[in-house]
Amino acid sequence: xxxxxxxxxxxxxxxxxxxxxxxxxxxxxxxxxxxxxxxxxxxxxxxxxxxxxxxxxxxxxxxxxxxxxxxxxxxxxxxxxxxxxxxxxxxxxxxxxxxxxxxxxxxxxxxxxxxxxxxxxxxxxxxxxxxxxxxxxxxxxxxxxxxxxxxxxxxxxxxxxxxxxxxxxxxxxxxxxxxxxxxxxxxxxxxxxxxxxxxxxxxxxxxxxxxxxxxxxxxxxxxxxxxxx
Amino acid sequence: xxxxxxxxxxxxxxxxxxxxxxxxxxxxxxxxxxxxxxxxxxxxxxxxxxxxxxxxxxxxxxxxxxxxxxxxxxxxxxxxxxxxxxxxxxxxxxxxxxxxxxxxxxxxxxxxxxxxxxxxxxxxxxxxxxxxxxxxxxxxxxxxxxxxxxxxxxxxxxxxxxxxxxxxxxxxxxxxxxxxxxxxxxxxxxxxxxxxxxxxxxxxxxxxxxxxxxxxxxxxxxxxxxxxxxxxxxxxxxxxxxxxxxxxxxxxxxxxxxxxxxxxxxxxxxxxxxxxxxxxxxxxxxxxxxxxxxxxxxxxxxxxxxxxxxxxxxxxxxxxxxxxxxxxxxxxxxxxxxxxxxxxxxxxxxxxxxxxxxxxxxxxxxxxxxxxxxxxxxxxxxxxxxxxxxxxxxxxxxxxxxxxxxxxxxxxxxxxx
Numbered sequence: 001x002x003x004x005x006x007x008x009x010x011x012x013x014x015x016x017x018x019x020x021x022x023x024x025x026x027x028x029x030x031x032x033x034x035x036x037x038x039x040x041x042x043x044x045x046x047x048x049x050x051x052x053x054x055x056x057x058x059x060x061x062x063x064x065x066x067x068x069x070x071x072x073x074x075x076x077x078x079x080x081x082x083x084x085x086x087x088x089x090x091x092x093x094x095x096x097x098x099x100x101x102x103x104x105x106x107x108x109x110x111x112x113x114x115x116x117x118x119x120x121x122x123x124x125x126x127x128x129x130x131x132x133x134x135x136x137x138x139x140x141x142x143x144x145x146x147x148x149x150x151x152x153x154x155x156x157x158x159x160x161x162x163x164x165x166x167x168x169x170x171x172x173x174x175x176x177x178x179x180x181x182x183x184x185x186x187x188x189x190x191x192x193x194x195x196x197x198x199x200x201x202x203x204x205x206x207x208x209x210x211x212x213x214x215x216x217x218x219x220x221x222x223x224x225x226x227x228x229x
Numbered sequence: 230x231x232x233x234x235x236x237x238x239x240x241x242x243x244x245x246x247x248x249x250x251x252x253x254x255x256x257x258x259x260x261x262x263x264x265x266x267x268x269x270x271x272x273x274x275x276x277x278x279x280x281x282x283x284x285x286x287x288x289x290x291x292x293x294x295x296x297x298x299x300x301x302x303x304x305x306x307x308x309x310x311x312x313x314x315x316x317x318x319x320x321x322x323x324x325x326x327x328x329x330x331x332x333x334x335x336x337x338x339x340x341x342x343x344x345x346x347x348x349x350x351x352x353x354x355x356x357x358x359x360x361x362x363x364x365x366x367x368x369x370x371x372x373x374x375x376x377x378x379x380x381x382x383x384x385x386x387x388x389x390x391x392x393x394x395x396x397x398x399x400x401x402x403x404x405x406x407x408x409x410x411x412x413x414x415x416x417x418x419x420x421x422x423x424x425x426x427x428x429x430x431x432x433x434x435x436x437x438x439x440x441x442x443x444x445x446x447x448x449x450x451x452x453x454x455x456x457x458x459x460x461x462x463x464x465x466x467x468x469x470x471x472x473x474x475x476x477x478x479x480x481x482x483x484x485x486x487x488x489x490x491x492x493x494x495x496x497x498x499x500x501x502x503x504x505x506x507x508x509x510x511x512x513x514x515x516x517x518x519x520x521x522x523x524x525x526x527x528x529x530x531x532x533x534x535x536x537x538x539x540x541x542x543x544x545x546x547x548x549x550x551x552x553x554x555x556x557x558x559x560x561x562x563x564x565x566x567x568x569x570x571x572x573x574x575x576x577x578x579x580x581x582x583x584x585x586x587x588x589x590x591x592x593x594x595x596x597x598x599x600x601x602x603x604x605x606x607x608x609x610x611x612x613x614x615x616x617x618x619x620x621x622x623x624x625x626x627x628x629x630x631x632x633x634x635x636x637x638x639x640x641x642x643x644x645x646x
Contacts, residue, residue: 056559056640077563080639084561095556095643099249100242109560111238156560 001068003164003195004030004053009062011048011218022048024218025062030197032163035190037198037206040215047168049215050199054087054166055079067163084112088157092169094149096141102128102152103137109159127155131185147178154185158194165189165196171205183208235566236573243574247581250546257542258582260535261623264528265586265615266593271524272611273594278520280606285431285440294369295480297322297470297491300502311496318501320452320465322491323364326472329486334479339366339471342452344459346416350402357398359415359448361455367393369473370444377409377424380451388453390420395447396428418458420450434602525614532618536626539575543630554634555642568635575627576620583619587612 009026012019022045030036040046051057052064055071058079064072067086074082083089088109096105106124115123128134131151133144141149150170157165167186171179183205190196198209206212214222247254299318323340326332342361347354363385367374374393384391392413399408403422411422426449429441456465472487474480488503495501547554554567562570591607598605 051640054559056643057638077565080558080561080563080566083559083639089559091556091559091643095552095559097553097556099245108557108562111235112561112563112566114235160561 002029002031002065003034003067004028004197005065006053007063009049009052009059009064011045011052011057012060022218023052023059026215026218026220028213028220030164030195032195033190033193034211035187035196035198035209036211036213037200037209038213038215039200039203039206040221041201043217044215045218046199046201046215048218050166050168050197053164053197054089055082080112084109085160086163088154088159088162088165090150090153090157090165090167090170092172094141094146094153094173096149096152096156098141101138101140102133102144105141105152106156106159109156113160115160123159124155127158128152130158131155145178146174147181150174150178150182151185154182154189158189163195165194166199167196168199169201170198171200171202179205239570239573240577242570243577246574247578253542253546254578257535257539258578258585260531260538261579261582261619262535262586262589264530264532264535264622265583265619266589267531268525268528268615268618269587269590269611270593270597271528272521272614273590273605273607274597275520275524276608276611277594277598277603277606281433281603285433293473293475293477293480294504295472295474295484295487296504297326297472297487298468298502299466300500311498312500315495315498315500316464316466317495318467318470318491320363320456320467322494322501323467323470325490325494326470326487329483329490331479331483331486332472334474334476334483335472336475337365337369337473339364339369339473340452340467341366341469341471342455342460342465342467344416344455346459347414348402348448349414350411352404353402355401357446357448359450359455359459361452361459362449363452365473366449366471369471371429372444372447373427374424375427377422379424380449385451385453388451388457390418390454390458391423391450392420393424393426393449394422395426395445395449397442397445398448399425415448415450416459418454420454432602436602525618528615528618529622532622536622539578539623539626540629543571543575543627544633547630547634550634551637551642551645554637555639555645558637558639559643564635568631571631571634572624572627575623575631579619579623580616582623583616586615586619590615 006026006028009023010021011023012021014020026049038046038049048057052059055066058074059072062072063070066082069082071079071082097108100108103121103124106127107120110120110123125134125137128137131154133148133151136144136148141152144152170186171182174182186196186198187208198205200206210225212222212224213220297318320340323338327335327338340363344359344361346357346359348357348359367379377393379393380391383389392415394402394408402413403411408422408425413420413422426447429444430439431441432439452467453465456462472483474483484503491501492499557567595605
């Protein structure tokens with residue numbers, strides 16, 4: 001089954017007179033286990049598309065099925081549940097809760113999902129080990145380097161075993177060496193069977209994905225399959 | 230959303246949030262603290278005063294007394310034949326009063342007939358009020374015999390020439406301290422002193438005068454002695470009859486029956502006055518109410534003021550926390566969860582503020598009661614009220630910021646810089 005399946009997805013901001021058409025009809029299908037990079041200059045609509053694919057926003061028109069579930073008409077609370085269950089976000093600015101320990105940050109999505117306390121803790125510790133920072137569970141995010149913080153964010157994104165890992169410029173705030181390490185981690189996760197959607201404006205980063213979808217003016221300009229170098 | 234330890238987690242998070250922002254939290258809790266302190270302190274001070282007042286009433290033998298007193302019925306002009314023929318309040322009224330159906334609620338009766346007389350001992354010679362007393366006067370007025378003995382039923386029935394003195398009277402007429410058995414002359418009647426009452430002493434506040442000093446001046450003899458031998462009054466007229474009815478509701482019924490009985494005894498002339506039971510009932514219930522209302526109001530005002538400050542601080546801090554809220558929403562927190570998190574924080578703040586308010590309130594009322602010399606009384610109900618009000622207002626004022634936070638669009642919150 002396909003993880004992402006959109007048909008004629010449109011998004012219009014504003015009303016009649018000064019409406020901005022951010023998306024003009026996106027048809028996109030992403031299968032399970034794919035590693036896709038979504039690229040495009042600013043203003044191309046990639047942020048808007050990412051918001052809709054991430055269920056942070058709803059489309060103005062068209063349909064969107066995420067992991068077999070139609071989500072374009074869902075209410076805020078249902079969307080929250082979908083985000084919790086099916087999507088793992090990784091942001092450019094890490095977006096960790098600054099006052100909660102690393103462990104709590106990783107536990108948070110599981111808390112919302114109602115995972116029992118003990119299991120929550122065990123899974124969080126396992127995840128931290130998996131992303132390569134097993135010994136930082138009880139420190140605050142402020143004590144970590146950028147790369148480490150992004151690893152925590154990835155661990156958090158994986159907490160509820162999401163159908164889709166959605167990364168928005170995950171290396172944008174990192175130096176190139178650390179960025180490469182993070183990208184390597186994504187490739188590793190992909191190799192383990194995760195579906196990854198990477199949003200970036202950097203063609204070099206996009207080149208690490210096996211498939212590249214290029215947006216321009218709210219439409220898919222190119223959709224290329226290519227084995228990663 | 231399932232709630233596996235969710236409340237615990239929210240509480241922990243709220244605690245972390247408060248601890249990380251001590252300054253902001255303190256400002257937010259300040260209104261709660263002052264409100265709680267004001268309500269608790271006010272209630273405690275008024276409770277302390279009320280208890281002190283009740284102690285006074287207890288010392289004079291309780292507030293559950295119904296008094297009957299004679300009054301003048303002729304205000305101007307000359308008395309009619311009927312007026313002249315009436316005997317006024319007398320022992321018969323007291324005795325009959327004890328026989329009406331509702332009189333079973335009466336558990337003590339006292340009568341008094343006073344006279345002004347020259348009192349002489351071998352040491353002193355003074356003009357004094359002499360109290361001719363009967364029945365349960367001694368216990369009903371909170372007197373206790375300290376030396377010698379009190380009056381016996383036989384003394385009362387025969388109008389025996391015996392006297393019991395208050396402590397002041399005893400020290401004036403018998404400065405040597407030998408009192409019991411000594412002779413005393415009241416008017417022209419020679420009597421024997423058979424006992425001395427315990428000194429009555431009560432001060433509203435430390436350092437104030439003894440409000441019961443006059444009670445220690447008492448020279449008590451059987452009422453029949455005053456009526457028969459000093460006044461030559463065969464009808465045994467009285468100055469006052471007092472019935473003790475512990476149940477105030479029963480007192481109201483008894484009061485009605487007594488009133489009609491005495492009226493008929495007095496040939497339908499109302500030449501007597503009964504205490505107003507209804508008014509007393511009301512007073513008993515509303516004692517201190519005004520102060521409670523005032524203090525509760527000032528507490529509520531503090532809580533409202535504090536609540537408004539809270540709303541503003543929360544809204545301001547929301548700006549700092551928009552991103553955080555966005556992140557939580559992105560990883561799956563529904564609006565409801567964000568709402569609950571904010572409410573939990575407000576609740577925790579309110580409870581911590583209340584605890585601090587308790588301390589301030591107790592300290593406040595302690596200082597005030599100490600300064601007016603009244604023992605401090607802390608009623609559990611005051612704590613309940615103070616907390617209840619704080620929680621209600623804390624809850625109400627937390628609603629708006631919490632709702633605002635929970636209704637943000639996750640996408641906009643995430644993009645907020």
